[in-house]
Amino acid sequence: MILPLVILYVVTLVYLSITERFRTYASIIGLQGWILFGVALLRLHRIDLPELLFISVETLLFKTLLVPALLFAVIRRTHIHRVRTSGSSQFNALLLSVGAAAAAITLTAAMADGNIDRVFFGVALYAVLSGLILIVVRSRIFSHMVGFLVIENGVFLFSMAVGTEMPFLINVAILLDIMISVLMLGIFFMRIGNKLHADDADSLTNVKD
C-alpha cells in the first residue's frame, strides 16, 4: 500500500517542475501533505499513541490544511498567477528535474547501506534536489517559498528513512521552519509588498543602496 503513495509522491515532484500556475503549486503542496500523512500512518502504526497523534496533527493540520490555505490566500491577495513571465516552454526545467532524479538514484545506489531504507532515502533526496532546483532556477519569491516547503517535506521523508522511530526534536524543528517561512512570506507580501510592488527577486536589487 505504501508503494502507490510513494510513486504518487514522485509524480507530484515531477509535475512541480512543469506547472505554470501558482495555484497548482499550492495544490501540489496540499497533495504532498496528504501523501505524507498516509505514509506516516502506515509506517508508524506500531509505536505508541502520543507520537502518532503528534505526527498526524503535524502532517494533517499544518502540511495539508494550513499551509495550502495560506498559500492560496497570498495568491488571492497579490493576484500573481503565472510562474514564468514569458510564454516559453518548461522543457529545460523538466530536463533538470529528470537529471536530479537520475542523480538521486545513482547516489542512493552508491550509498547502499543496510541501516537505511533505500526507497525512502532516494525519494527524499530527489525531493530535496527538486526544492533546490525550484529555488535556484525560478526568480519569483513565491516559487522560492514553495521550493523551501518541498525541501521540508523531503527532510520529513529522510527522518522516516532512518528508522521507524521519529525523533521528536526533528519534527519540532521541521514545524518551526515551516511556521517561520510561511510567516515571513505573509509579512513580505502583505506589508512590504504593498510598498515596493516587487515579488520578483531580480527587481529586489533596487532595494539596496
Next chain:
Amino acid sequence: MMTTSLLNTLLACGVALAIPGLINRVRARLAGRKGIRFAQHLYDVRLLLRKGAVYSPTVSALFRAAPAVYLGAAFTALLFIPVGDLAPLLSFDGDLICFAYLLALGRFALILAALDTGSSFEGMGASREALYGALAEPALLFAGATLALVCGCTSFADLTAGALFVSMSGMHTAVVLLLTAYVLLKLVFVESGRVPVDDPRTHLELTMIHEVMCLDYCGIDLAMIKIAGWFKTAALALLAADTALMAFDCRWWTAAPLAVLLTGAAVGVVESTRARNKLVRNTTFLLTLAALAALVFFTGYLLQSDIEIR
C-alpha cells in the same frame, strides 16, 4: 495455429473499427446530445472511396504512393499485436522494435508527402509531427522495456502467453503493469493526435498536427489515411488493454472489449473536459510522458531487486 492468428487479426480490425464510434458517442453523451450513428465513420470512408482525386502540379509520384505506404505500414504493425492470449500473425524476439519502426515508416512517408505539396501549412504540420514523433519514441520503448523487465521476454506474443512472470509479489506486479498501461494509453493520445496533443476537429492550420499534413489529400487517398489512423489507435489500445489485464486474466474475450471501452471512454472524457495544449507545451508534455515511463521502469527494476518497502 493459423486460425487463431486469423481470429486475432479479425478481432484487432474489429477493435479498430469500433473505437472511433465509441469516442464519438461518449463525447456526444457528455455534451448532452444523442450523437451520430455508431458506424458513421465507416459511412464517411465509404463516401470517400467513391470520390475522385485532385492532384496539384507541384507533387510527384511520392505523393500518390505515400498513403499506400502509410496504410501498409500501419496494417503490418497491427499484425504484431496479440489480443489477449491469442497468437498474432507475426511474432519474433524484439518485435516491439519492428512495431515502433513500422509506425516511424508511416510517419516518414506522410511527412515527405506533406513537404511534397510545397505548401507552408503542410510544412508546419510535418515539422511538428516529426518532432513529436521523435519525442514519443523513448516513452514507447520504455514502456516496452518495462514489459520485458517484468516478464523476462522480448516478444509481444510471449508477453501475453503468460508463462514467464519474474518473481515479484503479486500486488507489486499489478501496480507496475497498471502504470505501464496508463503510459501506453497516453501514447494513444499522442499517436492518434487527440486532445491534449492536437485537436482533430479544428481544421485551422495553426492549431493542428496530423490533420494539416493531409490537407491536400482527397478520395481514396484520404480514406486510406483515415483507416491507417484507426489501425494505429487500435494497436496501441490493444497493447494497453493487454498490459492492464496481464496482472489478472488475459483472455481474448476480455482484452478486445476492454481496449474499446478504455480508449473510447478515456478519449471521450478527455476531449470533452480538457483543452488542447499550447503547442509550445507539447514538447514538455511528451518529455513528462517519457519521464513517467522511465519512473515506472525504475520502480519495476527496484521491486525486482527485492528492495522492500516496509
Next chain:
Amino acid sequence: MFPYLLTALAAVAAAIFGAPLRAKAWVALAVVAAASAWAGSTAIGVLADGAPRILWQADGFLLGGGGGSMDTLSALFVLLISLGSVASVLYSHGYLAHSLAEKSPAHVSLHYTALTVMALSMLGVATSDGGYTFLFFWELMTIASFLLILYDAERRETVRAALAYLIMMHIGFVLLVAGFATLDRACGSADFAALAGYFAGRNPLPLFLVFLLGFGMKAGLFPMHVWLPQAHPAAPSHVSALMSGVMIKTGIYGILRVTAQLADLPALRTAGLILLGCGIATGLWGILLASAQNDIKRLLAYSSIENVGVILIGAGVGTLGLAAGNDTVAACGLCGALLHTFNHSLFKSLLFFGAGNVLTQTRTLSLDALGGLGKHMPVSALLFLAGAAAICALPPLNGFVSELLIYLGLLDGIAAGSGVPAAAAGLAALALIGGLAVLTFTKLYGTVFLGAPRTHEVAESTEVDRVRIAAMALPLAGILLVGLFPQAALDLVVRAAGALAPEAARGTASLPPVMTAVCRTAWLLIAVTGLLYAVKSRAQRRRIRRTGPTWGCGFTAPNVRMQYTGESFAEGLQSVAASVAPRSGEGRAVDKSELFPAAHNFDAEHKDRIDALFAAWWVEMLRRINRQMMRLRTGKVNHYVLFALLFLVTVFLLSVFNLIR
C-alpha cells in the same frame, strides 16, 4: 617488403601521371578494382572457412618486423573498404569531369594517385598485425586523405579545413604512437596480439583510454569530432563518401581490436561502460547538430558522427554482455555494431554521391536555394530516398536490421536482468536518436528534392550521367541485399564477431529465426503496400482525376519562398535544444508595428559549441603566450645586447654543469 611497396607506388603514380587527362580515372579505377578484387576474394575465402590467413611477413620493415594477416574481422572490413573504394573511384569519373578543364593535369594526376594510395593504405590498415606497419599505413592514409581534400585548394576555407584535419589527425597519431611504443617497451612486440598479455599484467585502463582517444580521433568520437563537419564540405563528394563511409571505420576497427584484447578481465565491464557512454554522447550530439544544419554535406557529416555513436552503443552493449557472461547480449551487441558499420558505409556513400549529384547539377548545396529536384533528377532522387530511408533505420531496408540487433542486445540485457540501468539508458538514447534521425532526413529530403524550386537556377537542372548512376547503384545493391535477405548478412557478421569474442559465436543460436522472421515481415510489407497501391490505381482509373493548385487557404498570392525551409522545419527542435546548437546570425523578424513590411534579410547559422571551445581555447592560449613574449620586445638595442649576453651565460653554465654537451 618495403622496397616492393615503394616500387609499386611509383609504378602506379607513373601510370596515372602518364595517362591522358580523360583516362586518368579509368587507370585509377583499374588499379583500385584489381586490388579490391584480390583483397575481396581473399576476404570471402577467409569468411567462408573461418581460418585466418597470413598475407605477408616482413622482417626488415621500418622499425622492427611486421606482418599482415587476415582473420574474419579484417575480412569484413576489407570487404567494406573494397566496395567503398571502387564505388568512390567510379563516381569520381563523372563528378570530376566538369572540373577537369579548370585544373592542371598534374593536379588531377596527384588527386587520382592519392585516391589510389588511400584505397591501398586502408587495405593495409585493415590487414596489418599491429605495431609500426599499422602506424605506417595509418599515416599514409592520413597524408593521402589530406591531399584528397585539397582538390579545390584555391578556396581559402578548403585549405583551412584541410590543415585543421591534418593537425587533429596527427594529435591522434601521436597518441597511437605513444600507445604502441608503451606496448613495445613492455612486451617486446607492438602487435595487437601482445595487448592481451599487457592487459593481463597491469591496469589496462590507461592504455585502453590512450588507444580509445587515438582511434576515436579518426572515428569522430565526441568531443574530437570537430574536424568532420569542416573537412567534408571542403572535400569533393567522392572523397567525402570515401572518408565518411570507409575511413572512419578504420577508427572503429582499431577500437574493436583493442577492446577484444580485454577479454576475461574485470576491466572489461568498465571498458563497456565507457564505450556505451561515449556512444550515447556522440550519437545525441551528432543528431542534434545534424538537424540544425542547412548545408547538405555538413548535415551528412554530423549524421556520420551520430552513426559512429550508434556503433559504439552496440559495441558497448556487446562488451557489457561479455563482461556479464551473457552470450546472447554479447552476440547481439557485437553483431549489431559490425553490421551497422557495414551498413553505414553503404548508405552514407550513397547519400554523399547524391549530394555530389546535386552540387554538379545545381552548383549549390544550401537547403535555402534548392527544392523540387525530384522532378528534374528523378533517378538521383529515388536513390537518395533509398539512402535516407535506410539511414533512418526504416524497414524493409538494411539500417533496420543492424539497429534491431543492437536493440535486441539492450532488450535481452533488460529481460535477463543484467546491467539494467546501463541498458535502459542506451535504449532511451537510441530511441531518441532514431526519432531525431527521421526528423533530420525528412528535412533534408523534403527541402532538397520535394516541393517547388526556390531559385530559378535550380529549376533548370538535369539528370546526371549513367556512370555516376552505376556508381550509386553499387551501394544500393548492398542496401537492398542486406535489408531483404538479412539471414545472409547475419551469417557474415557472426563469423566476423567470432574473431572478436568466441562467446559471441555461441550466443547467436537464437538469432537466425529472428532474421528469417524479419525477412518475412519485409516482404509482407512490400507485398501489402504494392497491393494497396495497385488497387488504388485501378480504382482511380474509373474515377475523375483533375489537376488543381495546392490548397492555399484562400491566400491569393502564394509563392515558392513561402515553403517551409530547412531552418523552419527544425525550429521546434532547436528551440528546446538551443543550448546544444546555439543560433547566431543577423537580421530581425518583422515587427508588430510594421504595418507595411519592407524587405527583411535573415541569416541564421548554428555553431557547434565544441568547435568554438577548441578554436577559442587554442587562440586564447596563444594570445596569452604572445602577450608575455611581447613584454621582451622593448625596441632598445642595449636590451637586446643584454639578452644575447644572458643567452651566452646560460649556455656556459649549462655546459659547466654537464647538462648539455
